[in-house]
Amino acid sequence: MRPLTVDSLNPALIKVEYAVRGELAIKAEEYRVRLEQGDANLPFDKIINSNIGNPQQRNLDQPPITFLRQIAALMEYPALAQLAPNAFPKDVVARAKELSDEIGSIGAYSHSQGVPLIRNSVAKYIQERDGYPANPNHIFLTAGASAGVTLFINLLIAPPTSGILIPIPQYPLYTATLAQHNGVGLPYHLDETQGWSTSPSSVEAAVEKAHKDGIVPKALVIINPGNPTGGVLDESTQESLVRICEKHSLVLLADEVYQTNIHKPDTHKFRSFKKIVRQLQSPVPLVSFHSISKGVIGECGRRGGYFECTNISDDVLAMIYKMVSVGLCPPVQGQVAVDTMLRPPKEGDESYPLWKKETDTIHEALRSRLKTMAERLNSLPGMSCVDSPGAMYLFPRIYLSQKAQEAAHAAGKKPDAFYALQLLDETGICVIPGSGFGQNEGEWHYRLTCLCPGVDEYVGKLEAFHRRFVEKYGTDSAA
Amino acid sequence: MRPLTVDSLNPALIKVEYAVRGELAIKAEEYRVRLEQGDANLPFDKIINSNIGNPQQRNLDQPPITFLRQIAALMEYPALAQLAPNAFPKDVVARAKELSDEIGSIGAYSHSQGVPLIRNSVAKYIQERDGYPANPNHIFLTAGASAGVTLFINLLIAPPTSGILIPIPQYPLYTATLAQHNGVGLPYHLDETQGWSTSPSSVEAAVEKAHKDGIVPKALVIINPGNPTGGVLDESTQESLVRICEKHSLVLLADEVYQTNIHKPDTHKFRSFKKIVRQLQSPVPLVSFHSISKGVIGECGRRGGYFECTNISDDVLAMIYKMVSVGLCPPVQGQVAVDTMLRPPKEGDESYPLWKKETDTIHEALRSRLKTMAERLNSLPGMSCVDSPGAMYLFPRIYLSQKAQEAAHAAGKKPDAFYALQLLDETGICVIPGSGFGQNEGEWHYRLTCLCPGVDEYVGKLEAFHRRFVEKYGTDSAA
DSSP: OOOOOOOGHHHHHHOOOOOGGGGGHHHHHHHHHHHHHTOOOOSOSSSSSSSOOTTSSSTTTOOOOOOHHHHHHHHHHHHHHHHGGGGOHHHHHHHHHHHEEEEEEETTTTTTOOOOHHHHHHHHHHHHHHHSSSGGEEEEEEEHHHHHHHHHHHHHOOOSSSEEEEESSTTTTTHHHHTTOOOOEEEOOOBBGGGGGGHHHHHHHHHHHHTTTTOEEEEEEESOOOOTTTTOOHHHHHHHHHHHHHHHHTEEEEOOOTTOOOOTTTTOOOOOOHHHHHTOOOOEEEEEEEEEETTOOOOOOOOOEEEEEEOOHHHHHHHHHHHHTTTTOHHHHHHHHHHHHHSOTTTSSHHHHHHHHHHHHHHHHHHHHHHHHHHHHTSSTTTTTOOOSBBTTEEEEOBBBBBHHHHHHTTOHHHHHHHHHHHHHHEEOEEGGGGGTTOTTTTTTEEEESSOOOOOHHHHHHHHHHHHHHHHOOEEEEE | OOOOGGGGGGHHHHHHHOGGGGGGHHHHHHHHHHHHTTTOSSOOSSSSESSSSSSTTTTEEEEHHHHHHHHHHHHHOHHHHHHSSGGGHHHHHHHHHHHHHHOOOOOOOOOTTOOHHHHHHHHHHHHHHSSSOGGGGGEEEEEEHHHHHHHHHHOOOSOOOOEEEESSSSOOOOHHHHTTTTTTEEEEEEGGGTTBBHHHHHHHHHHHHHHOOOOOEEEEESSOTTTTOOOOOHHHHHHHHHHHHHHOOOEEEOOOOOTTTTTTTTTTTOOHHHHHHTTOOOTOOOOEESSSSSSSTGGGGGEEEEEEEEEEOHHHHHHHHHHHTOOOOHHHHHHHOOOOOOOHTTTSSSHHHHHHHHHHHHHHHHHHHHHHHHHHHHHHHTEEOOSSTTEEEEOEEEOOOHHHHHHHHTSSHHHHHHHHHHHHHOOOOOOOOGGGGGGTTOOBEEEEEEEEEEEHHHHHHHHHHHHHHHHHHOTTTTO
16 A cells, blocks of 8 residues: 655645744744653753743743632632631622533533523623623633634635735734635835834735735734734724724734733723724624733633624524534633633732732743843844834844845744854753744844743843854944 | 625535434523523423433433542542642542643643643553554544544545545534535445444445545445444454455445444444454545544533544645644643543442443443333334434434325425424424435434433323324325
8 A cells, every 4th residue: 555645635734834833832842841751961951932822831830829729729620618618708608609500511522602691791801891882692711812714714715716814913823724725925014113013005905916916805813812922902003993894894803811911001091993894884794803811810721712703694603613523622621611710809808918919920920021121122232123013922133144045044943043053052041033024125033932931040040142143243334 | 785695605515414413412401591581381391302312411411420520520620639639539639640641731722632641541541442553643633523523534635526434324523524525425324224334245235326426435434333323343344445445445434423332232342443444454534533532531611522533644644734823732631521431430449330330321221221111112113213222323214105205295394304203393302314424215214312311201201292293294105
């Protein structure tokens, strides 16, 4: 028989690239295993995974929110309410009972769209956030935001050639999923010189280019707050983007998973696209995605999230329901965590003081780390770094010299990957090269998270490495 | 702007059908809501969801395995080991500690392929089951078996026309996913007169037909024990099927999620295809799927499972890794449950007696219910029912009269859907018509689970309904 070869597989999948878990992350995992096995020949004693927004990962160790975990434990083993009556605050016991009464066993499949009571919680959260009503029947709970995004790209991409407008730089889930489903990514470039702002005219230009190239643009992806940039949109830009969707009959896919990660609340506010669309009384079909993986919850491993559909007809909703039903249901503990995230304890509840302290501490840690990191990276020779007001990443630009670029070329690597690989080899810090997200031709960046505690030691290592690199290769004259 | 319409969506998705959560299940959910809201006008007081293998669902109420839930609760909230030291057996505390030491927080993303320690547990289980080694690097943990199956269909279907051999009747995940990815289902028919056995010659015939039709057959799906049939393959059939895969260069996709659901162990044994392939020293590329959703664990809502790749090259494994990495990781609590399922307590462990009692009770309940149900349904006029040795379903044949078929036609329904809808309307029991799984032309069946407790009352309702139906419409002369 013929063996199974890569050549015989679906060629669309060969084009898929996902840098966040690509070459750098794979090499970091190999180093982690070597360290675990006692290898003493590496120039570092731990791996710092700054490649991915994974707050609770080892060596980052953001603590989970106790309220969430207590409810989850009671859902797993309801007898604990009797076996350990003093281990749980009263409001936790009450919430777990309310959820159990509705859900029954968390070991059972739920409704494919998500537990109805939890969809009600999501609708109430949205209504309070925006001041406009939300319909629980237009909300779908998911296994993280990625599952929802993948579903919509699969749904919207129709032959022969349709495309979706994506920001550059972008979170590579979008390009990966577009490649998987034979869709075309239609890039519009964010403006680093203006704090990674989104220019409506660059979106318009991308639409026009698509039409010229014979590609039907189906949707506009906006990531707000931005990933990898941390940019936060202002209201008038949001309004212009909605108008562009109206004009060109685009579905607006709003990736709003960092909506609670706002680090400069005096100058930057998160506004949902749901609110903007309603304010404008716009007919634009909107899908907005949220997740339990980010914010201050950081429960990535649990896989939970939701999307809300606005201005989407019942027959399209029925198609979406049919597709999610094939996957049976999102993980029920992920659904429970969505409820817990959006219905936190209130003042006066027994859990409130601890919940307040835990969430305030994490917000402040993210804020202050981002600020320190941006300042210190920005002051390095051959590097500039936008001080991001949102999300949990920085995307510094590195000005690589001709000599560095030639060395990279000789090593068979893109220049920013060449830089990031050396950073990993020398410090154990894993970042992702900008080429994994997209960037302007001839520019180089990397993305790193602000999740690492001990920011002094961490940034110290980044600085020392960068200075060594610049010493060895020089810097670009543009820097 | 143009509104978003179904016509503008990916046409492949319009063809997707998934009866297990289709018309019948949607109507059952509407009835459930009406009952919950106090509607007293329905002729039943509860919904029995026999449409889906969901053991822990309300009104079915198969209890979870305590050992699994205790470990899960400790992973959620490790402080419980101190807060409630008497609530957990010693072996549970030790296992949770071992897993926590390896995993860290269950709120963090894990390795995309699954936690290495848990993949080791899977490999040891497979090795003990089969007597042949298993490589943890060839094992991928998943969000249930469905996620793995979907991945492989996406991977194997390449343009212009490739197909996958599927049994008829089949679990409709296969046809749904094939439709989604523009693949062609190549049906081979199981033989109801021989206890739903698989005839290698019918598979050969399906391969030949595919070649004649210009379709490249890429893989052979075998569901063993069968769904919806409950059939269990004998060893010589398994060997013949492996030889067919060799001859025609087919990947063997072995859906083995019911491997521990064997109800007649004296006459029917489960043998993994991994063991058969190794015994034959066959080069056939094999992917075998397992799940925490079935067996006696029944933790569907948690979403956990794995697949093992055999005779699959490193570059294809790398492609698979890349694809799963885009989805980040399977739910970590699902991964933990895979470990708990495959490493149960041993004799002498504090948890063992309870675990043994719980699992024995569930095995016996499934066995005795299937037997009773098959006997009683088989003795009805106009119905015949194979007494399935495996899985958790029966797939009785109903002999519908010309009059019934005409009434169905007038109502715009397939005859078996017409029957199942009336069953639901009159009794609150939700089953799935055979047309959702595929059946021979002009034959009619339905699938129901053996998960409902109170088998006397349950079967009593099925019998009474069937007798009323036959009284009204008569029965087919072939019955």
